[in-house]
Amino acid sequence: MTSRILISIVFIFLSCSLLSQSQDKNYIRHKTIWKSVTDENIINNNGLEDNELQENIVYFDGLGRELQEITVRKSPGNNDIIVPYKYDKFNHQSETFLPFTFQNDGNYLSSVYYKQKQFYSNPP
Helix, strand or coil: CHHHHHHHHHHHHHHHHHHCCCCCCEEEEEEEECCCCCCHHHHHCCCCCHHHEEEEEEEECCCCCEEEEEECCCCCCCCEEEEEEEECCCCCEEEECCCEEECCCCCCCCCHHHHHHHHHHCCC
């Protein structure tokens, strides 16, 4: 009996780690469906068109502060819309950044400040 529980717990942890967006960042993924759906498999297997689904991912640091807010594939060029956040040593938001687009598929972007500067230096 205990071996079944142990196997179940291991399976749950493995499946969660395989489906995670980032291995080293905390995040919340929120999906908004703009179409009436009766089959859950359509949602889980990405069986919806881009105009029928909106997916937002917010990445957090270890203190619970937002690092990046990403809206997946919602720009006119089908890229992600990324909003970076930066904090000072007193945990106050020290700078406000404009959103920018980048082909990233919802993943955490480690060079976000460089990519944002590059985007506004050479707009598409």
